[in-house]
Amino acid sequence: MNGVGRDTDTITKSLVCGKPATWLDPPGAVMYCPGCQHPVLHRVISEVLEEMGIDGKVVCMLGVGCHAFVQIAWDLDMLSCAHGRALDSGTALKRLNPEAIVFTVQGDGDCLAIGAGAFIGAMTRAEKITVIVYNNTNYGTTGGQLAPTTLIGQKTTTTPRGRDAALEGYPTHAAELAATFKGTVYSARGSVHTPANYQRTKKYIKTAFQKQIDNAGFSFVEVLVACPPNWHLSPVESLDKIENDIIVEFPLGEFKNEDRIV
Amino acid sequence: MAERMFVQGNEAVGWGALYGGCDAFFGYPITPQNEVTQWFAREYPDRGKIFLQSQSEVGSINMLYGAASGGFRVMTSTSSPGWGLMQETVSHLASAELPCVIVLVQRGGPGAGSIRHSQMDYMSATRGGGGGGYKNIVLAPGSVQEIHDLMQLGFCLADKYRNPLIFLMDGILGQVSESMDAKTIDFGPLDDKDWAIRGRDMHKDGKRRLINSAAGVLPLPPYPNYISWLSHMKEKFCKMEDSELRYETYKVEEADLILVAYGYTARVSKEVVNMARASGLKVGLIRPITVWPFPYAAIKEKADLGCKLLVVEDSLGLLIEDVKIAAGAQADIGLVSILDRHLPTDGGMIMPGRVLEEVKRLL
Numbered sequence: 001m002n003g004v005g006r007d008t009d010t011i012t013k014s015l016v017c018g019k020p021a022t023w024l025d026p027p028g029a030v031m032y033c034p035g036c037q038h039p040v041l042h043r044v045i046s047e048v049l050e051e052m053g054i055d056g057k058v059v060c061m062l063g064v065g066c067h068a069f070v071q072i073a074w075d076l077d078m079l080s081c082a083h084g085r086a087l088d089s090g091t092a093l094k095r096l097n098p099e100a101i102v103f104t105v106q107g108d109g110d111c112l113a114i115g116a117g118a119f120i121g122a123m124t125r126a127e128k129i130t131v132i133v134y135n136n137t138n139y140g141t142t143g144g145q146l147a148p149t150t151l152i153g154q155k156t157t158t159t160p161r162g163r164d165a166a167l168e169g170y171p172t173h174a175a176e177l178a179a180t181f182k183g184t185v186y187s188a189r190g191s192v193h194t195p196a197n198y199q200r201t202k203k204y205i206k207t208a209f210q211k212q213i214d215n216a217g218f219s220f221v222e223v224l225v226a227c228p229p230n231w232h233l234s235p236v237e238s239l240d241k242i243e244n245d246i247i248v249e250f251p252l253g254e255f256k257n258e259d260r261i262v
Numbered sequence: 263m264a265e266r267m268f269v270q271g272n273e274a275v276g277w278g279a280l281y282g283g284c285d286a287f288f289g290y291p292i293t294p295q296n297e298v299t300q301w302f303a304r305e306y307p308d309r310g311k312i313f314l315q316s317q318s319e320v321g322s323i324n325m326l327y328g329a330a331s332g333g334f335r336v337m338t339s340t341s342s343p344g345w346g347l348m349q350e351t352v353s354h355l356a357s358a359e360l361p362c363v364i365v366l367v368q369r370g371g372p373g374a375g376s377i378r379h380s381q382m383d384y385m386s387a388t389r390g391g392g393g394g395g396y397k398n399i400v401l402a403p404g405s406v407q408e409i410h411d412l413m414q415l416g417f418c419l420a421d422k423y424r425n426p427l428i429f430l431m432d433g434i435l436g437q438v439s440e441s442m443d444a445k446t447i448d449f450g451p452l453d454d455k456d457w458a459i460r461g462r463d464m465h466k467d468g469k470r471r472l473i474n475s476a477a478g479v480l481p482l483p484p485y486p487n488y489i490s491w492l493s494h495m496k497e498k499f500c501k502m503e504d505s506e507l508r509y510e511t512y513k514v515e516e517a518d519l520i521l522v523a524y525g526y527t528a529r530v531s532k533e534v535v536n537m538a539r540a541s542g543l544k545v546g547l548i549r550p551i552t553v554w555p556f557p558y559a560a561i562k563e564k565a566d567l568g569c570k571l572l573v574v575e576d577s578l579g580l581l582i583e584d585v586k587i588a589a590g591a592q593a594d595i596g597l598v599s600i601l602d603r604h605l606p607t608d609g610g611m612i613m614p615g616r617v618l619e620e621v622k623r624l625l
Contacts, residue, residue: 054596055462055523056461056462057351057461057466058461059332059459059460059461061328062474068346068621069480071472071474071480072480074470075462076457076462077359077460077461077462077464077468077470077471078468078470078471078472078473079327079328079331079459079472079473079474080358080474080475080476081324081327081328081354082324082327082350082354082475085320085321085327088316088320088321088324088327088328089324089325089327089328089329089331089389090328091314091325091326091328092286092314092324092325092326092327092329092332092336093329093331093332093459094310095286095312095314095329095459096285096286096329096334096336097332097334098624099461100461101461110511117317117320117321118317118318118320118324119323120318120377121316121318121321124317125314128580134356150517172280199553210546245387260416
């Protein structure tokens with residue numbers, strides 16, 4: 001194989017892809033499991049903020065869950081919020097400081113279970129903020145419990161026999177729900193399980209931020225992320241599960257894309 | 263130059279906030295404080311300030327959390343059931359050291375209780391109703407003018423200590439109308455809120471600002487670990503307790519009996535002191551203006567002199583627990599409570615005549 005920078009006598013190395021500029025070298029370890037895709041999505045967001053040149057203007061409202069560990073490393077102004085309340089806190093800050101670009105980073109449980117009231121309230125008021133939800137179909141931080149997004153039949157530590165619709169109901173489709181609100185101008189669902197989807201998700205997030213910069217309305221992006229330990233799969237098997245099972249329940253794409261509230 | 267007006271206690275909350283530099287109000291309707299929310303809805307938008315009705319009291323208090331993190335002076339107002347809903351985030355506000363003012367217009371409880379006055383939230387206000395054993399300064403005004411003045415002090419103290427502040431009222435104080443002078447009170451300079459989040463480029467040092475309420479999980483500089491951070495919190499709470507005690511004494515000299523009351527029952531008690539003194543009985547009043555920190559020493563001093571103590575509060579007996587701490591277990595402490603109201607319905611009040619009866623029985 002003729003790799004980059006390789007010849008028959010010496011190996012020279014050149015950096016083709018470093019860490020994003022908004023990624024600090026944290027004093028402690030950033031706590032993620034092998035194969036977890038939270039850091040992948042963190043990277044997508046970093047790349048978007050840097051390419052748009054807005055990393056110094058954003059304020060990030062963090063939910064409670066694995067996603068919130070990003071506060072160790074992100075070189076952004078951030079507020080770590082009460083569980084489910086990032087949208088309430090973000091609403092208030094944006095109202096008082098409209099120049100700031102306000103976005104929330106939340107898990108599916110944070111936004112859709114305990115934070116459902118804040119989510120509906122913010123969309124009802126057509127808040128000019130951007131929401132990014134990391135959907136791994138379970139509560140990863142607390143040991144893999146049932147989430148609103150858990151698939152029918154999926155085993156979690158609180159649905160050990162698999163999610164039974166008769167007992168636990170059906171998965172919540174956040175991106176489709178967000179699109180039904182008049183105040184929402186943008187809603188999409190992406191994934192990062194293939195390079196092509198990584199790029200598509202990056203485009204979705206960039207579009208969502210642009211809607212806020214244009215003062216158009218509420219913008220929402222849900223992203224499917226693998227959680228191998230709680231899915232009891234290897235990292236590679238987890239990517240197959242996204243491809244074969246999860247996107248069947250949670251289809252990818254844009255559900256709403258308007259330039260203004262219509 | 264003061265603006266003279268005749269207003270309700272609930273409206274005085276608004277005027278005090280306005281003259282105290284409050285940037286935004288976030289609230290949810292609940293009786294008997296609706297005039298507060300409506301005042302802000304009416305008066306704030308035209309002045310370029312923010313009023314926003316939230317989807318719940320949980321929403322309001324978390325809006326405060328976000329707004330305060332941006333360095334703004336912000337407040338909410340609620341009554342007892344809403345106060346219960348807010349407790350988790352009051353704890354987060356204390357933990358994240360975010361200053362704000364929370365007005366609690368107490369109504370009857372427990373549960374939905376009644377929609378009229380009471381003083382039944384004393385414990386959750388003074389002890390930190392959420393998890394974790396934090397402390398808040400709790401201001402307890404006794405008149406419409408004092409509501410206006412203490413609201414401004416409240417914003418100052420919240421900023422000074424980077425801590426939420428509780429403003430403890432009741433349905434009577436909220437509904438009563440009195441003359442009031444509205445003007446800005448100068449409490450002196452405060453530090454810039456250099457810790458506030460505004461976007462990294464907005465900071466002179468170009469460094470990010472991070473605020474969280476989980477110092478034990480994700481330690482924040484300058485505190486390397488959970489216990490060092492807790493030591494800092496302890497130091498701050500002690501400083502608040504040592505420096506911010508406020509109370510009024512009324513005709514306590516050579517008194518044989520001291521009434522202890524705050525809020526509307528303190529107004530009743532002052533009347534009782536005048537009635538008792540007119541009939542030759544040596545009665546005085548100690549009125550805590552801060553119910554945390556509490557005037558333990560002032561009450562102990564009187565108890566040690568052999569004064570009898572009579573607590574007047576519109577509850578089953580909560581303030582009396584602090585009076586017991588002050589005076590000691592052996593002290594002679596009486597209670598005129600919610601059971602002594604002049605009517606058995608939720609409209610009943612503790613009247614001066616009933617308190618005077620008890621004073622005469624004790625002396």
